[in-house]
Amino acid sequence: MVDAESFKGWAGVDEKACEGKLEFQSFEVKPWDEDDVDVKILYCGICGSDASALSGEWGPVKDSVPQICGHEIVGEVIRVGEKIENGIKLGQLVGIGAQSDSCRECGDCKAHNENFCPKQTITFNQTFNRGNGKGSISRGGFAKYWRGPSRFAIPIPDGIDPAVAAPLLCGGVTVYTPLERYGAGTKAKNVGIIGVGGLGHMAILLANAMGANVTAISRSDSKQKDAEKLGARAYIATGDDVQAALKPHARSLDLIICTSNPPKFPVADYMSLIRPEGTFCFVGIAPEPLEVPTFPLITGTIAIAGSYIGSPDTIARLFKFVSEKKVEPWIQKWDMDDINKAMPAFQRGDPKYRFVLVNTDNGGKV
Template sequence: MSDETTSEPAFEGWGATDPKQWLGNMTLSPFKPKEWDEDDVDVKILYCGICASDTDSLKGAWGPLNSDPSEIVGHEIVGQVTRVGKNPANGLKVGQLVGIGPQSDSCGECQTCKNRKENYCSKPTYNFKNTPFHRGNGAGSMSRGGFAKYWRGPSRFAIPVPSGLDPAGAAPMMCGGITVFSPLEHWGAGTKAKDVGIVGIGGLGHFAVLFAKAMGARVTAISRSESKKEDALKLGASEYVATGDDIKKTAEAHAGTLDLIVCTANPEELPVTEYLPFLRPEGVFAFVGVSPKPIVVPGGPLIVGSLAIAGSNSGPPDGIARMLKFAADHNVKPWIKKWDMNDINGAMLSFNKGDPRYRYVLVNTDNGGEI
């Protein structure tokens, strides 16, 4: 079905024009979607997770908020395709269930795009921040995220959701899931990295425990206090280590027990060096949480242990597709709480208080999403 046979849906979304507005005062407004291109799809949004990148954007952390009509974010989208252009990617058809993550487009011309690693493109278009499209009829149009009724964008970034996966549970995988799946997959959790540590048991950390366990790794959950121990063990961790304030002393007591650490915590200053004793020779410390202050690490421990410190940037469409298939095949089920999208302001207030255990999912009940 092409654009010639499908009427335009009503595009409207929940947004803010002022950083003070996001916390309890977001409003629903109509918006103009990007100009149609023949590789685009329209998606009726059923579910959309809430992620800290969304709230950071609404706070103004990524720059001024859009005022035409408002900053509409949301980048953990699952919905149903309602319109397909003449040149769809992924074999998409009307009625198909798809997921859309942080990225809604890339330039398509650079070497990283040609290598199908679009998450490294230097001209990305995002769903967690209203940013311009750079190509086709839509060049100059602003992106809109998933706190909305409908999403329009290039079909390359709309990933089919496997039939065995709960659609609501798939939503937070589109960012929270792929953020940790990528480094776990890249560094060989369960194969090369038999023993994996997860630092920080929050929204990302809970996904990391679930995926690392499903990959066959022995998982050690690492947190400052004992408060998340019961949850971490239920999620699949074999061991729980509460470091307290003396991380280095705790790490030395567990010296050489881990092949890989995925750090999901994002404190003001990340004390990477204090975690290094956990690692065996040739171990890797990979971080996905962004700490404001620079990371300072002396070269000695890295050289002596042949250790590596790495970051990880979400994942490309192909990586998201692999993650969704893996989650369906291994019955990975995130811990979520659903909120009616019409109560987005209540959800934001609760999110801001740190209530989620461990991901919030907005449900578009008006579109047929199920609470």
């Protein structure tokens, strides 16, 4: 059991947080509910959404301080309530992703698609809507401890390095969900992954492990060697003339997962890559609306889609898949005490390809 004063973490207090100005401080944690667990945090990944929130892209940081971000949390269960779910036991390793709660009453919750719940709570800076915790703010994993509903603390099976499990919890499941939904390796034999970064590198690893022929698509050829090591069998460097670069690959892909989000994304050019009845799926948020010509959409019978994180059940399936297939995301570890060096490095685009923060004093291993 942790007393409330032990909940300390690295807080964003203004827009300079990502420049290395996170402040270590105590924070108020949600009141205990009997379906909660307390988790001693060992590892936490850094995801693009943490940087978006902490740099003020989602609204002024000052409006909800302290901001305790971090939503790829791995740790050890140190307290369990009387009504816990998932059969969680004391001492168990669990992971918490981008979502920390949902209503449990709507159709999507009842179908265990909690990531579609209209009353969901994301893991940082949002309000809990149920039980004793109603009205309190969710706190993420840039901290020593985490408290929240056990439904969203997913057991980590043996066979996964707990540090490597961290990036699977948001980035990994974000790409795994559409790869699974659209049948990568089965219905969709040929899969294109746009962007070789945090999400893209995991998408290449996972699609390859599912048995798909993977084509990695990036702006320059600087990521080609890495993409091939990750399992890509083809590589397209688009350069400045996207149309010319894509032309030789027309109608070669059944599914494209787009993990990059440049302004004015030329989706019409990329549609030429898709085979009839194929799907182009976005998982990164494009800053500007898309221009989609309907003629090739109709004649190719192409679906343009989006996909949002994944449910707790999907995360559990991802863990099982990764432990069976021995998929290992490429991570670089930082002591969490060095978060004010890690965050600016993340912002510079340094991760190859995911940063994981380690609480060494809680037993995490650098």
